[in-house]
Amino acid sequence: MKRRSAARIAAVSASAGITAGIVNMLGILPLWLYAAVLVLSFPVFIIGLYLWWMAKEGKEDIPFIGY
Amino acid sequence: MIAQLILATFTGLLLLGIHRKVIARIQRRPGPPVWQEILHMLKFSFKSTWIPATASTVLFGGVVLVAIGIWTAAFFVLLTGGSLLVIFGIYMLHKIVEHGFGLSSGSPYGKFGGVRSVISAASEIPLFVSVAAIAIFTRSFDISDIVAYQAVHGPLMFIAFPAAVAMYIVILSKMPFGPFSIVESKELVSGYKTEHFGVWRAGLEVCNGLKTTVLLATFLMVFVGQLPILWLAAGMLLLVVSLSFACALTPMLSPFDSVTVQTLVTGLMLCYGAVLIAGVMA
Numbered sequence: 350m351k352r353r354s355a356a357r358i359a360a361v362s363a364s365a366g367i368t369a370g371i372v373n374m375l376g377i378l379p380l381w382l383y384a385a386v387l388v389l390s391f392p393v394f395i396i397g398l399y400l401w402w403m404a405k406e407g408k409e410d411i412p413f414i415g416y
Numbered sequence: 417m418i419a420q421l422i423l424a425t426f427t428g429l430l431l432l433g434i435h436r437k438v439i440a441r442i443q444r445r446p447g448p449p450v451w452q453e454i455l456h457m458l459k460f461s462f463k464s465t466w467i468p469a470t471a472s473t474v475l476f477g478g479v480v481l482v483a484i485g486i487w488t489a490a491f492f493v494l495l496t497g498g499s500l501l502v503i504f505g506i507y508m509l510h511k512i513v514e515h516g517f518g519l520s521s522g523s524p525y526g527k528f529g530g531v532r533s534v535i536s537a538a539s540e541i542p543l544f545v546s547v548a549a550i551a552i553f554t555r556s557f558d559i560s561d562i563v564a565y566q567a568v569h570g571p572l573m574f575i576a577f578p579a580a581v582a583m584y585i586v587i588l589s590k591m592p593f594g595p596f597s598i599v600e601s602k603e604l605v606s607g608y609k610t611e612h613f614g615v616w617r618a619g620l621e622v623c624n625g626l627k628t629t630v631l632l633a634t635f636l637m638v639f640v641g642q643l644p645i646l647w648l649a650a651g652m653l654l655l656v657v658s659l660s661f662a663c664a665l666t667p668m669l670s671p672f673d674s675v676t677v678q679t680l681v682t683g684l685m686l687c688y689g690a691v692l693i694a695g696v697m698a
Contacts, residue, residue, distance in 0.1 A: 366418055367418065370417055370418065380496065383417075384489065384492045384496075387417060387418070387421075387488060387492065388485050388486075388488045388489045389485065391418070391421060391484060391485070391488045392481040392482075392483075392484035392488065392619070393481060395484055395619055395622055396477070396480060396481060396484075396615060396619050399461040399465075399615035399618050399619065400465065400615050402461060402462060402615075
């Protein structure tokens with residue numbers, strides 16, 4: 350994944366979570382829907398943020414199959 | 417809520433660091449600093465990351481998202497005083513997540529870890545009996561109702577002591593370096609998480625932090641009642657230290673012994689449940 354794409358994913362998911370929180374506080378969004386948005390957006394934000402830091406765009410490795 | 421999630425993650429990781437430190441001191445080793453697990457999470461997030469050539473691309477990354485997502489949901493349920501059944505449903509989902517971690521990588525070590533995760537599913541049955549026992553007393557599965565019941569009748573730890581012991585063993589089975597930690601034992605390198613490195617492992621650490629906080633806080637809310645935040649933190653610390661003693665003084669069981677012990681606990685809990693039901697019927 351390209352770093353720029355990862356940054357966009359992190360930004361969009363963070364915006365979704367924060368917006369849902371604000372809209373919930375204003376009483377427009379029900380709690381369960383806010384929870385659903387957060388459950389979906391928080392993991393994407395975490396991984397997007399980490400990938401933005403360290404995404405490699407090289408060739409894959411083979412897995413560790415023993416000494 | 418996002419700030420609370422991040423705080424819960426760091427709290428859980430700090431408790432896991434304390435867990436490692438206490439185990440080390442009991443075994444007369446200096447051990448890592450208590451913030452080691454937090455450093456682990458940060459360290460892995462700065463490691464080079466890709467998906468192994470033999471891995472299932474979608475499952476390999478997707479399972480990390482699912483792992484964080486389910487414990488985010490559990491944390492939300494805990495905060496809102498929702499149903500205990502949802503939290504324990506999520507606990508069961510975590511088994512499937514561990515299995516997914518192991519199978520997605522294409523590594524035999526990961527696969528063995530995943531398979532062990534499935535065979536240790538016996539550890540969940542005492543949990544259901546424990547939940548059923550609580551419901552017999554409180555007439556509800558909602559954490560808010562259970563907390564309200566304890567405000568009137570006192571802590572369930574004294575009223576339903578065997579159920580508390582069963583849940584304690586369930587939490588013990590989820591602690592690293594414990595007698596039941598067969599899914600990540602050293603003969604499997606790191607078990608189901610062997611191939612998840614870099615960002616993926618950092619994501620898994622976030623999941624572990626959240627999971628630890630949720631399980632410990634759930635135990636205290638269900639068996640002690642609503643506590644002020646400082647008492648809750650002290651209770652979680654005390655619980656972790658006691659779990660560390662159990663982990664430090666007990667060797668890791670072989671997979672079959674682990675399942676046998678958990679099945680015995682299940683049998684005892686079923687007897688306890690039968691006695692409770694007989695009491696209600698009479």
